[in-house]
Amino acid sequence: MEIILAFVIGGLYAAGIYMLLRRSLVKLLIGLALLAHAANLLVFTAAGLTRARPPVISPGAAALQIPVSDPLPQALVLTAIVIGVGVIAFALALAFRVYRVVGEDDLDRMKSTDT
Amino acid sequence: MVNHGLVLPILVPLATALAALFSFKSVRAQRWINLGGAAALMGVSIWLLTSVWRNGIQVEQVGGWPAPFGITLVADSFTAIMVTLAGIIGLAGAIYSIVTIDTYRESYGYYPLYHFLLMGVCGAFLTGDLFNLYVWFEVMLIASFVLLALGGERGQMEGAIKYVTLNLVSSALFLAAVGLLYGLAGTLNMADLAFKFGRMSAAQPPGVMTTLAMLFLIAFGIKAAIFPLFFWLPASYHTPPVAVSAVFAGLLTKVGVYALIRVFTLLFTYNVAYTHYIILILAGLTMVTGVFGAMAQNEIRRVLSFHIISQIGYMIMGLALFTPLALAGSVFYIAHHIIVKANLFLISGIVERLSGSSELKKMGGLYRQQPVLSLLFLIPALSLAGLPPLSGFFAKLSLAQAGLATGEYGIVAVALGVSLLTLFSMMKIWNEAFWKPLHNPEPGPSNPAPSSPPARSFLWLLPVLLLATLTLVIGFGAGGVFMLAQRAGEELMNPDGYIQAVLGSYR
Numbered sequence: 001m002e003i004i005l006a007f008v009i010g011g012l013y014a015a016g017i018y019m020l021l022r023r024s025l026v027k028l029l030i031g032l033a034l035l036a037h038a039a040n041l042l043v044f045t046a047a048g049l050t051r052a053r054p055p056v057i058s059p060g061a062a063a064l065q066i067p068v069s070d071p072l073p074q075a076l077v078l079t080a081i082v083i084g085v086g087v088i089a090f091a092l093a094l095a096f097r098v099y100r101v102v103g104e105d106d107l108d109r110m111k112s113t114d115t
Numbered sequence: 116m117v118n119h120g121l122v123l124p125i126l127v128p129l130a131t132a133l134a135a136l137f138s139f140k141s142v143r144a145q146r147w148i149n150l151g152g153a154a155a156l157m158g159v160s161i162w163l164l165t166s167v168w169r170n171g172i173q174v175e176q177v178g179g180w181p182a183p184f185g186i187t188l189v190a191d192s193f194t195a196i197m198v199t200l201a202g203i204i205g206l207a208g209a210i211y212s213i214v215t216i217d218t219y220r221e222s223y224g225y226y227p228l229y230h231f232l233l234m235g236v237c238g239a240f241l242t243g244d245l246f247n248l249y250v251w252f253e254v255m256l257i258a259s260f261v262l263l264a265l266g267g268e269r270g271q272m273e274g275a276i277k278y279v280t281l282n283l284v285s286s287a288l289f290l291a292a293v294g295l296l297y298g299l300a301g302t303l304n305m306a307d308l309a310f311k312f313g314r315m316s317a318a319q320p321p322g323v324m325t326t327l328a329m330l331f332l333i334a335f336g337i338k339a340a341i342f343p344l345f346f347w348l349p350a351s352y353h354t355p356p357v358a359v360s361a362v363f364a365g366l367l368t369k370v371g372v373y374a375l376i377r378v379f380t381l382l383f384t385y386n387v388a389y390t391h392y393i394i395l396i397l398a399g400l401t402m403v404t405g406v407f408g409a410m411a412q413n414e415i416r417r418v419l420s421f422h423i424i425s426q427i428g429y430m431i432m433g434l435a436l437f438t439p440l441a442l443a444g445s446v447f448y449i450a451h452h453i454i455v456k457a458n459l460f461l462i463s464g465i466v467e468r469l470s471g472s473s474e475l476k477k478m479g480g481l482y483r484q485q486p487v488l489s490l491l492f493l494i495p496a497l498s499l500a501g502l503p504p505l506s507g508f509f510a511k512l513s514l515a516q517a518g519l520a521t522g523e524y525g526i527v528a529v530a531l532g533v534s535l536l537t538l539f540s541m542m543k544i545w546n547e548a549f550w551k552p553l554h555n556p557e558p559g560p561s562n563p564a565p566s567s568p569p570a571r572s573f574l575w576l577l578p579v580l581l582l583a584t585l586t587l588v589i590g591f592g593a594g595g596v597f598m599l600a601q602r603a604g605e606e607l608m609n610p611d612g613y614i615q616a617v618l619g620s621y622r
Contacts (some may be wrong), residue, residue, distance in 0.1 A: 011377055020284070028280060035287040043294030073297060076246055080290055083253045087286075090257060094264055098272045110273040113350050 007046045012038035025095050032091060036084040040077050047073035082087050116616070118166065118173035121188040124158045124198050124237040126265055128152060128205075132230035139478045142221045145291040146213050149226040153202075153209035156233060160195075160202030168599070172606070172616035174243075182618045183307040189617055193446055197240045197373055200453045201587065204365040205233045207578035211356040211461055214575045215468075218370040219226050220265050220356065228265070232258035232362070239370050243617055247301045248374060252289070253336070256282050259327035259367060262359050263351060274351030281347040285337035299323060306617035309381040328383040328388060328390050335378065339371030341431060342400040345424045349408065352423070353416035353473075357464025360416060364423055365457030369449055372430045376445065379497065380607040387437055395435035399526050402428030409540045414473045415463045415548065418540060419456070424501065425533055431566035432526055433514055441517035443604030447597055448514060451506040451589055455495040458582035462492050468550050480553035488576070489549045494583045496545065498590065500538035506589035507534075509597065512553050555619035 012034050019031030049068035057064055102110060131152025136246045138144040167173055167190050177186040190198070209229070214226055235255025242248050260282075264275040297303055300311050312324075333344065340348040348368070352360055375394075383390055405425025430452070433445025465488060470478040482489045498505035511534055518527035589596050606612055 020280070027274070028276075032280065032283050032287075036290075037288040039287045039294070042291045043297070046294045046298030047296065066232065073294070076294070078298070079246075079250065083250070087253065087257060087283060089261060091283070094260070094272075094275060094279060095263070097267060098276055101267060101269050101272045107276070110276065113270050113274045113277075113354055 001049050002045060005049075009038050009041050012041065018068060023054065025098065025105050026108060028107065029088065029091055029095055032067075033084075033088050036080075036088070040080050040084070043073055043080065044077050116170050116173055117175060118170075118190075119175055120159075120163070120166070121173055121175040121190055122177065124156065124163060124202075124241060125234055126202070126233035127156045127159050128230040128237065132154070132227040132234065135226040135230065136212060136224070139224065139227075142218060145221065145226045149209050150213065152230055153206040153233075156237075156555070157199075157202035157206045160199040160237075160301070163190060164195040164199045167192055168602075172612060174616050183302050183304040185308070186247060187304060187617055188241045189243035189306070189613065190241060191606045191613055191616075192599060193607060194240050196366060196446060196450055196599065196603060197369070198237055200450060201233060201240065201366055203582075204362055204453060204457050207457060207556045207582055208358050208362040210574060210578045211361065211464070213622050215358055215464060216356055216400065225262070225265060227364075228258050230260050232262060234258075236366050236370055239271070240373060243305050243343065245296065245308070249289055249293060250287070252286060252370070252374075255367070255370065256286065259363065263355050263363075266356070268354070270354040274354035277347050278351040281337055285334050286608050288330060288337075289334035292327055293332055295323075295330070296327055298506075299327070302460075305377065305381050306610075306614045310618065312382055312385065312588060313610075313614075324383065325390065326386060328379070329393075331378050331383070332375070332390075335371050335375045336397070337371075338368065339375055339425050339431070340401075340427055342397045342404060342428075345401070345405075346426075348424060349420045352420040353414065356553060357416075357460060357467070359577075361457045361460035361570075363465070364460050365453045368423060368427060369430075369453055369465060372427060372449065375431060376434050376442070376607065380437075380442070381610050381613070388453075389492050391435045391437050394431055394527060395523065398428045398432040398435050399505050399529045400428075401425065401431070402529055406533045406536045406540065410536065410543075413475050415466060415475060415544060416460065416473060418475075418616075419459050419463060422537065422540065423456060425537065426456065426499070428533070429511070429530060432530060433517065433525075436514075436517050436521050436523060437608075438517055439523060439604045439608045440513060440520065440600070441604070442607045443597065443601040444510065444513035444517050446603045446607075447600040448510040450596065450600065451498070451586075454582050454585050454589070455498050455507065458495040458497065458579060458586070459492075461579050461582070462488070462495070465579070466492075470548070470553075475547035477555075478548040479551045480549075482549040483552075490581075491576070491579050491583050493545070494548065494586055496541040497538075498586050500541050501534045502538070504590050504593075505613060506593070506596075509590065509593040512596065515599075 016031045016034030016038055019027045048071055050067050053068045055068040056073050131148060134148045135145045173190045175188040232255060235251050235258055238251035239255060242251055258280050263278055264271055281398055300308055337344045352363055400423045405421050409418045409421035422443055429448050431444050432442040469474045498507040501507040503509040514525050
């Protein structure tokens with residue numbers, strides 16, 4: 001399972017970086033979202049995947065029976081997803097405003113503040 | 116030592132922001148809340164600094180969960196100094212905002228966002244946990260995104276897109292690095308990580324550790340604007356209103372530097388000769404590219420933006436040398452730089468307003484009109500270049516001494532050369548804006564008439580005066596401030612005290 005996820009994460013990173021390098025504003029945002037998803041999956045996978053072993057002490061037992069699935073990375077990913085959704089929502093609104101103000105979708109034409 | 120007051124630098128701006136949100140309709144009320152909140156934050160931060168100075172490292176386990184499991188807030192001397200600087204800049208920016216921010220921005224939530232930004236900054240300084248650091252970074256970033264874009268002018272929009280994109284890329288890298296680190300060590304509490312790495316790094320494959328170190332270096336390096344990663348900064352910092360620029364210039368990149376210093380003194384010290392040498396090279400390149408970039412610019416805030424980059428080089432130079440004196444020099448440099456740089460931005464706002472343009476070529480004659488302002492400009496400008504007896508001189512002196520003591524003569528030469536070029540750049544602003552006579556007096560369409568100073572111009576100069584006085588105080592009282600910085604440097608070099616304070620009973 002880790003192998004499959006490793007390929008999925010690699011693919012997401014590649015697609016995200018490719019989209020970031022496009023000139024269109026909307027594709028830039030898609031790229032950012034893909035990067036965020038890749039990072040989330042990476043956090044999820046890096047901590048190790050354990051199937052069907054909830055971290056709950058079963059009735060009658062005195063302690064947890066190793067191995068259990070670690071709940072912390074899932075909590076981290078959940079937090080990161082929520083943050084990511086908020087940030088992408090803001091970025092979409094910003095992109096809309098940028099399009100209205102600048103009248104362009106082409107990042108190469110937004111150079112008036114560059115040095 | 117447990118101290119429940121550590122939540123105050125986070126709670127005070129939160130309460131201020133919420134109070135300002137509840138009085139959203141009344142801009143007058145928001146102004147007063149803004150002032151009161153910023154003053155309260157500064158009071159709290161000074162209290163924190165004194166209690167850390169008296170009683171050593173302070174720790175708070177939020178919710179009572181013991182250290183590696185719960186949310187930990189830690190304040191060692193470095194943190195306390197940074198929080199105090201955030202309080203000072205917060206107050207200066209709050210006063211300046213009242214005079215200069217237009218009613219349109221004020222009535223669309225400028226003040227709540229400003230205090231959410233301060234909350235994010237203080238949270239990032241205080242947290243003792245890497246994932247919480249990520250969360251505080253995001254709090255700080257989203258507030259800074261909106262502050263940068265609020266107003267919707269074309270320059271702001273273009274700057275915001277670049278700022279948002281590069282900062283989000285950096286956050287994604289940071290999150291990935293945090294995930295991999297958790298997979299390696301099974302904890303994200305910084306003290307716990309330092310404890311575990313201190314014992315196991317010899318047995319671990321160093322390749323993974325070095326990869327992680329470089330991921331963190333890139334993620335924080337984008338936020339700190341070090342050499343190949345700084346392009347978002349000069350493209351965006353000159354676009355928002357001056358009060359916003361000044362607070363960003365003073366505080367935001369320094370949060371990145373803070374995170375770099377924290378991570379590379381606590382976690383990645385297993386192979387200093389390799390990792391810190393890379394940082395040393397980057398420090399030199401950052402100084403040089405920043406100062407050359409500044410020399411090519413002709414707008415006052417663009418010049419100052421590039422100088423932020425070159426100054427970041429000095430701060431990470433102290434980290435790269437990695438001796439107690441060098442780290443003390445870094446801390447001193449950060450303290451000096453935050454105050455001076457924010458002040459220069461505030462003055463640039465006054466200058467732009469008085470001459471009706473941001474182009475240095477269209478300015479002039481300000482020395483004749485505003486002798487007091489000219490003097491107030493010279494103090495931070497000469498301090499930035501490092502002229503004695505101002506604060507920048509002592510900051511550079513301690514870094515140069517540390518460099519000579521470790522035998523890194525190359526970086527010392529670069530640092531001294533760059534400070535000479537900084538002096539050149541500051542003199543360019545002085546000559547163009549203040550000294551040369553104004554030669555195009557007739558206002559036209561390409562040449563708008565200078566707007567008059569706002570009604571409460573005393574309030575306008577008050578933050579500038581406050582920060583200039585602080586620069587002089589740091590310069591003339593350098594011994595006392597340096598003792599504080601030295602203690603921070605020693606605490607950073609010997610993380611045992613930090614680990615002991617956080618984990619205490621658990622280990």
